[in-house]
Amino acid sequence: MGAEGIRSGSARGPHAAPRRPQGPVMGREDVDQCLDRLAAEHEAVETSLLALQDHAGRRLLEGTELTGVTRERWAATEDAVTVLWAHFDAFTQRLKTVRELRERRRWPTPEELAELTVLLREPAAPAAARPGDHTAQAADALPLPALVDRLNGLYARALDVVVSADAVWSTLPARIDLLAAELRRTRSLAHSVGVRPGEHPAGDELESITDELTGLRSQVLADPLAFWVPVAGGSSAPGAGRPDTERYDRAARALEDVRREVEAVLHVRQDAEQRLMRVRDVLSRADRTLDEARRARGEVLAKIAASEVPAVSGPATALHEQLALAVDHRRHARWHRLSPLLERLEELAEEELHRARESLTAVTAPLAVRAELRGRLDAWRARAARHGLADDPVLVERHDAARRMLWSGPCDLRAAEAAVTRYQQAALRACESGEA
Numbered sequence: 001m002g003a004e005g006i007r008s009g010s011a012r013g014p015h016a017a018p019r020r021p022q023g024p025v026m027g028r029e030d031v032d033q034c035l036d037r038l039a040a041e042h043e044a045v046e047t048s049l050l051a052l053q054d055h056a057g058r059r060l061l062e063g064t065e066l067t068g069v070t071r072e073r074w075a076a077t078e079d080a081v082t083v084l085w086a087h088f089d090a091f092t093q094r095l096k097t098v099r100e101l102r103e104r105r106r107w108p109t110p111e112e113l114a115e116l117t118v119l120l121r122e123p124a125a126p127a128a129a130r131p132g133d134h135t136a137q138a139a140d141a142l143p144l145p146a147l148v149d150r151l152n153g154l155y156a157r158a159l160d161v162v163v164s165a166d167a168v169w170s171t172l173p174a175r176i177d178l179l180a181a182e183l184r185r186t187r188s189l190a191h192s193v194g195v196r197p198g199e200h201p202a203g204d205e206l207e208s209i210t211d212e213l214t215g216l217r218s219q220v221l222a223d224p225l226a227f228w229v230p231v232a233g234g235s236s237a238p239g240a241g242r243p244d245t246e247r248y249d250r251a252a253r254a255l256e257d258v259r260r261e262v263e264a265v266l267h268v269r270q271d272a273e274q275r276l277m278r279v280r281d282v283l284s285r286a287d288r289t290l291d292e293a294r295r296a297r298g299e300v301l302a303k304i305a306a307s308e309v310p311a312v313s314g315p316a317t318a319l320h321e322q323l324a325l326a327v328d329h330r331r332h333a334r335w336h337r338l339s340p341l342l343e344r345l346e347e348l349a350e351e352e353l354h355r356a357r358e359s360l361t362a363v364t365a366p367l368a369v370r371a372e373l374r375g376r377l378d379a380w381r382a383r384a385a386r387h388g389l390a391d392d393p394v395l396v397e398r399h400d401a402a403r404r405m406l407w408s409g410p411c412d413l414r415a416a417e418a419a420v421t422r423y424q425q426a427a428l429r430a431c432e433s434g435e436a
Contacts, residue, residue, distance in 0.1 A: 083154060084155060090147070183209060193266055193269055279349045297363045322341065
């Protein structure tokens, strides 16, 4: 690949005047050291090129129908690889020419040292190559050190494309396949509990994730470099970066959300009967509490006068209807519908029981006030008796008046409270006078 150009450009006819070096002539040791370095560079480049030739990523790029960014970059890379081999052939031929000249004799003549200096330090062709010419002719226009730099640069760019594509192919498809397997298991479990597309939002989400993973895998295989994120700040190392897993991660999170929802539905199937029994028990307690509140209200209205008693609502008919619907969902294995309904019923049933208890408390409050007044009246009578005032006419009169109000019906709580307060004040004065 271009070796003939090197030979024709660097060979001199029998009558051609030898080129003189532009700088000082190299000594024998300098020439030998330079040759050793170039030989090591040649071996390293050759090893790298052969490794690139056998790289699994390169074979995949050559055998895949590419699209998008990868197709554009791989087309440019293939051209660069062609140029790379042409430059390497030129490098090989020029290094061979230098070696042949150096091996003529152990101690080269001044003329040979001058020629070796030209071959090692200066371009093979004095005239510059045409602009845009990247073949062996362009290689002739470079000194050997610059040619080595060109080879290394071309190789690094080609390897960057190959390594980056291979890294994406080695990472994303395998992860997508694992996620797709998890997706299939989740879909199977979802179907078993009635979570299907068109019937449950999670079923629709599973279809969406399936389409996303199918499209993502196809795009990754055809255009891997579109999923490559170079390292921040740039790096000269080939393949410096990481695969872009944003879409994969988003699909994985969505699948995890669906899986948790499906498992919640599955748990409903496993303990639905117990939960329905608990809801039924809570609603039953709420109904009994409301019945007690209604009976208490009748008692309060009969025994307490001049008091506003709040009305008591009827049983939670709507909740009982929803409970019946939940039982029907369980009977027909509509677990995906039972799950949200049962959660809502559990919450509403507890609220209904709390409301019934508050209603009973509010209804029986006047009776509690009457009981407190009765207890206060008895307590002050006992105190008066301890002071020997049980037969005090004023206290007896006021005690009997308060007692008649508290133990006859309907009881006027305001008047009874005033009567108890009058008795309490009179008993307090009498007790204090007795102690004095």
